[in-house]
Amino acid sequence: MKETFTALRQLLQGKWEGDGYAKFPTITNTAYTEHLEFFADDDKDAIFFNQKTWYKNETGNNGRTVFWDTGFIILKNDTILLHSVQVGGRIEMLTLTASTANKFIFNTTAIVNDIKTIQAQRIFSVDEHQLQYELNMVTHEAIFQNHLTANLRKVQ
Secondary structure, X not given: OHHHHHHHHHHHOEEEEEEEEEOOOOOOOEEEEEEEEEEEOOOOOEEEEEEEEEXXXXXXXXXXXXXXXXXXXXXXXXXXXXXXXXXXXXXXXXXXXXXXXXXXXXXXXXXXXXXXXXXEEEEEEEOOOEEEEEEEEEEOOOOOEEEEEEEEEEEO
16 A cells, blocks of 8 residues: 555645536536645655635636635555545545556545535546546435546646
């Protein structure tokens, strides 16, 4: 698992920017702009991340914050964990459940402060210059499905 974490750290490290699209039966679909940054710690098996999105549409919300998420990806006891704290108060813990050289799939192990969401899944497909991000989820109101996707490019 150490090799997988090292590869993930090397691939994610840096600033990423691009656009995404959010959809779900319980929201109004919208395009958004995203900035996502990963900072690796050289002394610990930890990657800090900060993700923020802004509406990109023809409504009064254009340019306003859609979502803000921060947390860590850590290697602990031969398991890769993703811990997320979101601006709305939701706290999410996920575990890496599958990976290839460039694709990493995290599935929820716990969600706190969100009575609607039952399970979530985050998928990162990444190479040196491109990061595709997906969030899939199931709620009490909707079956498991894609909630958002983003295509980001690495900022030099």
